[in-house]
Amino acid sequence: MGYDNPIVLPVNQFDHFYRGGDRIGALRHGPGGPRRPEEWIGSATARFGQAPAGLTVLPDGTYLAEAISADPNAWLGPDHVDRYGVSTELLVKLLDLDQRLPVHLHPTRDFSRTHLGLAHGKTEAWYVLDAPPGARVGVGFAEDMSMERMREWVMDRESEALLSALRTREVRPGDAMLVPAGLPHTVQAGVFVLELQEPTDLSILLEWEGFAVDGFKDGHLDLGFDTALQAVDTAAVSDSDLDRLVVRREDIEREGLVTALPLEADPYFRLHRLAPGGSGEPALVDAGLVDAGRVEAGFAIVLVTDGHGVLTIGDHGREVTRGDALLIPYAAGPWTLTGNVVAMVARPPGADAPVAPR
Numbered sequence: 001m002g003y004d005n006p007i008v009l010p011v012n013q014f015d016h017f018y019r020g021g022d023r024i025g026a027l028r029h030g031p032g033g034p035r036r037p038e039e040w041i042g043s044a045t046a047r048f049g050q051a052p053a054g055l056t057v058l059p060d061g062t063y064l065a066e067a068i069s070a071d072p073n074a075w076l077g078p079d080h081v082d083r084y085g086v087s088t089e090l091l092v093k094l095l096d097l098d099q100r101l102p103v104h105l106h107p108t109r110d111f112s113r114t115h116l117g118l119a120h121g122k123t124e125a126w127y128v129l130d131a132p133p134g135a136r137v138g139v140g141f142a143e144d145m146s147m148e149r150m151r152e153w154v155m156d157r158e159s160e161a162l163l164s165a166l167r168t169r170e171v172r173p174g175d176a177m178l179v180p181a182g183l184p185h186t187v188q189a190g191v192f193v194l195e196l197q198e199p200t201d202l203s204i205l206l207e208w209e210g211f212a213v214d215g216f217k218d219g220h221l222d223l224g225f226d227t228a229l230q231a232v233d234t235a236a237v238s239d240s241d242l243d244r245l246v247v248r249r250e251d252i253e254r255e256g257l258v259t260a261l262p263l264e265a266d267p268y269f270r271l272h273r274l275a276p277g278g279s280g281e282p283a284l285v286d287a288g289l290v291d292a293g294r295v296e297a298g299f300a301i302v303l304v305t306d307g308h309g310v311l312t313i314g315d316h317g318r319e320v321t322r323g324d325a326l327l328i329p330y331a332a333g334p335w336t337l338t339g340n341v342v343a344m345v346a347r348p349p350g351a352d353a354p355v356a357p358r
Helices: 022-028 064-070 072-076 078-084 109-116 147-155 159-164 225-231 239-245
Strands: 038-041 091-096 124-130 136-141 166-170 176-179 185-187 192-197 256-259 270-275 300-313 316-321 325-328 335-347
Touching: 022 038, 022 091, 022 124, 064 072, 072 078, 091 300, 109 225, 124 270, 136 176, 136 239, 147 159, 147 225, 159 166, 166 239, 176 239, 192 335, 316 335
Parallel strands: none
Antiparallel strands: 038 091, 091 192, 124 176, 124 192, 136 166, 136 185, 256 270, 270 335, 300 316, 300 325, 300 335
16 A cells, blocks of 8 residues: 555444443544444554454454564564554543543553553653533542452442542643553543543443443453452552643643653653644744754654644645544655644554553
8 A cells, every 4th residue: 555645544433331422423423422432543452352443444454463473573663563562552442421531440561461461551641622511520539448348349339439530621622631450430521531541441330330241251351350450550549640641721732743642651651742833834842853944754643632723644635624534654654734623643653662551
């Protein structure tokens, strides 16, 4: 295939055990809900135990994962391949919550290697696209938690006890937050996020009352809860801890290509908000991703969240508008975005990024 044009991605929604999806349908011109609360964008990752569900199919009918394996240098770049192999190191999702997410967590890399034989855990990050006033998320336990008490709450399905034990934080449209693997978390109904994560589908449920899932059967990655609960970070999380994980919208919503995640995200993935400002000139950036006003070559997933503009690769320009999701391979080369438009640019970690904690 040629690499001189961005690849426009069709909607990749599917059914799940919680409600939502209509805002994905409105944004992406897709099917919407009522139980399609997730879209996986530019995905080379399959749903846990349900492959090929979740995998992105390219316009020529091939799976993105197969295309990357066949020509990894063209898709990812030689420096990326030297460091990370054929893994994109990235899974990008839209999550539209008409129902609160159950309290759950994702394993660390060390836990995944030991118990699942996988190289990645599931550190993730949220960029809030929409949220009702006063919306809150819960991330981590507010006080040190004993394994015995937590296991008792899970086995006895004590949802309210688990919820009340979490440290909470208000989130607003335009805010972003890193959620390290191991931390139990929940997100309030009504929140709509763009999510970046490690390229796995690994979740451990701590409660599931009122959800269309049997946690005793499907909530522990087929490991059993005695093993799965060892993945939980039971240490207390303070308000100042959450402060370090959050980037406020006041620091993100500026012209140019602006980093949208804290530095702690760099070993896992990168997210930038790109807003040229409508001047017709290529955007400047604050993250070393451009040369002479051009975004450097590299695998990227671009979601246009507002407005209308032109994405230019070489001599080829393509009009883009709100709701477009585009995949840009490394071999496409540098690119620019111009116009009265805003886009979120998701990228793997740099080839020179710090080593991710295990």
